[in-house]
Amino acid sequence: MSEIFSSELTMSKNGFLFDHGSGLTYTLNTTGQLIFNLLESGKKSTQILEKLMTEFDVTEDTARKDLDDFYRQLKELGLIDQ
Amino acid sequence: MRLNVAVTGLHAADNPAPGIGVIRCLHHPEKWDGKIIGLAYDALDTGIYDEGLLDHAYLIPYPNSGSQALLDRLLYIHEQRHIDVIIPTLDSELPVFQKLEPALRASGIATFIPPKPVTDLISKANLAELCKDEDIPFPETRIIRDPAELMDAVNEIGFPLMIKGIYYEAYTCNSASDVLQHFDQLRLKWGLPVILQKKIESEEFDICCVCDRDSELLGAVPIRKTRLTDKGKAWAAVTLKNKRLLELSARILKQVHWTGPCEVEILKDVKTGRYNLIEINPRFPAWIYLCTGADQNLPKMVVELALGKKPAALEPAKSGICFVRHAIDLVCPLEYIENLTTLGELHYSPDNKH
8 A cells, every 4th residue: 555545445446446445336437547556666756747637648738737637636535635 | 054044024125124235145156055945924025036045935924923833934944944044134023032042942943133122221212311321423413202391302403304203204493484394204103212312414334243252343344325216325435434423333332231233323423523323233134144245244243142152353344345235126927926925935045944
């Protein structure tokens, strides 16, 4: 379990995310799945941005917007503390 | 050693009793080696007709018939079948089994249930006071024993609030008129006291627990209900890995000196993150079969504890295991119902004691 998350989370290969602490489930799109996997493997924001740009062929601004949006949703759902 | 276990609470309708789930646990992962004896209150208790679950079914008198009537019937069944352990599964029958526990033990029938002083402590009327004394987090609560106290208590708690009957039923109230309507309804139906409780925006968790005679938590399966019936009963749920729920359950059960199985209900306040105890149900929950998927067979552990064994505490329950309840129609010959109605017993297994 990555230290960034406030609870133990498991994602299936289809992007179905299970929070072991609360029992809640979420469905992630491909961008969310990639970001989640990178966060879980301990990658920093700059590394995630680079990966998003190369994987989806998007500008840094678009990648940053997607990443910020993902962080915001994780925070709203109580899945990360910071 | 082949053991004969008798289980009550066989009616699995829209508000299912836990007995069938308990029996399915005993048959997991392989058919129970001894006999399973179903103790039913009515010839149409549904679980009797789920062939393969029971070896024998017997009607027993309702708890309000008194403890002697139940004892006489249980001793008759014991003479016929030899009962090693009884697992009662209904709240309403617990007082009479507590009263009969010494007589059953003297006859060689073991049980593993919480003692009466402990279940009195955690009754709806006493739980708030107990939590206050023991520093257990609990929503703000007032116990209304006199209608003259009602509106002062409402003003102290504020809206929204929950109003609860002493035994069953709970309603959300958003105004004084809601309170007055439900107060009269609950008072007339269940008597006083009536309970007022601050309603908190929350997530509900339930933990099925088993404690030994030293009130040590030996097994615990926490769940989140993912689908409810219109009566608020679980129709689907998932098991959790949640250290805070387990630590709070262990602490509470130790503080109240619990023995036996129970279902602890906890609400997490979504604003503050605080976990509040809501209720302790002094028996297995109806969803108990889920525990087998989580690698914690708690009914089998209760059989061992009833027989005086000292099983080790189980590894934490496996999380991410789900159940979905499913209603099916059972088909049987009229003879089955005839046997129970006229003779009060039905036998699926050969007529031997062991």
